[in-house]
Amino acid sequence: MNHLLESLINKAKKDPSPRVFFRICEEYRKSGDHQKVIEFGEQGLELEHDHVPTLLTVGKSYLHLEKFEEAMDFFQRALDKDPDNIRATHALAACLINTGRGDEAERYVNNLHILQPALEEEIKKEIESVRNQDTLNEVEGENSISLNPEAAELNKINRDSPSGEQQIVSTKERKLLKLNKFLSDIRRQISV
Secondary structure (H helix, E strand, C coil), X not given: CCHHHHHHHHHHHHCCCHHHHHHHHHHHHHHCCHHHHHHHHHHHHHHCCCCHHHHHHHHHHHHHCCCHHHHHHHHHHHHHHCCCCHHHHHXXXXXXXXXXXXXXXXXXXXXXXXXXXXXXXXXXXXXXXXXXXXXXXXXXXCCCCCCCHHHHHHCEECCCCCCCCEECCCHHHHHHHHHHHHXXXXXXHHCC
16 A cells, blocks of 8 residues: 555545545546446445546546446446536446437537537437447348447458358347447547
C-alpha cells in the first residue's frame, strides 16, 4: 500500500467524509483494484448517497468487472443527481447496449445530441446496426452470412479443417464481437 493511500485511509478513520473516500477510491482505481474501489466507494456513499464522482467511480468499477446491472444502478443514481452528466449517460448507454436493451439505451442517447453530438451519432449507429442484424436474422435464419464487410471478415475458411469447410461465425457471435469492440471504445472514452 502506498503512503498516500495509507494516509487517506487513516484520515477516513479519524474524520470520515465522502471526499476522502472518493480519493481512496481513485487511488485503488489507479492500481486496478476494483473490489477495493467498490468497498470504499460504498462506505463513502453511506455518508453522502448522491456524491456523483463516487457514484461514477464505483459504477465504472462494476462496468470493468462486467457486472452491468450493478453498474447501471450507480450510473442511474448519478444521472438522478446530475441529469446532464455525460460520463454517466455514456456509461449507462453502454451497459444497456451490452445487456441487449438497445431501446432503453436509445432513450439516454437522445439526450447526448446537446451534450456531445459525435458520440450520440456513433451510439445511434450501433443501436441501429443491432436492430438491422436482428431483422436480418428473422429473414435469413441464425447462421446466415452477412453482406456487411465487417461481418464478412469474421466468416473465414478454416484451412485446418480436413474438409476445408467454411466455418461460419453465427450472427449472435458477430453481434457480440462488434458490441464488445464498441463497448471497449466507450470504456476508453469514459475512463479518467
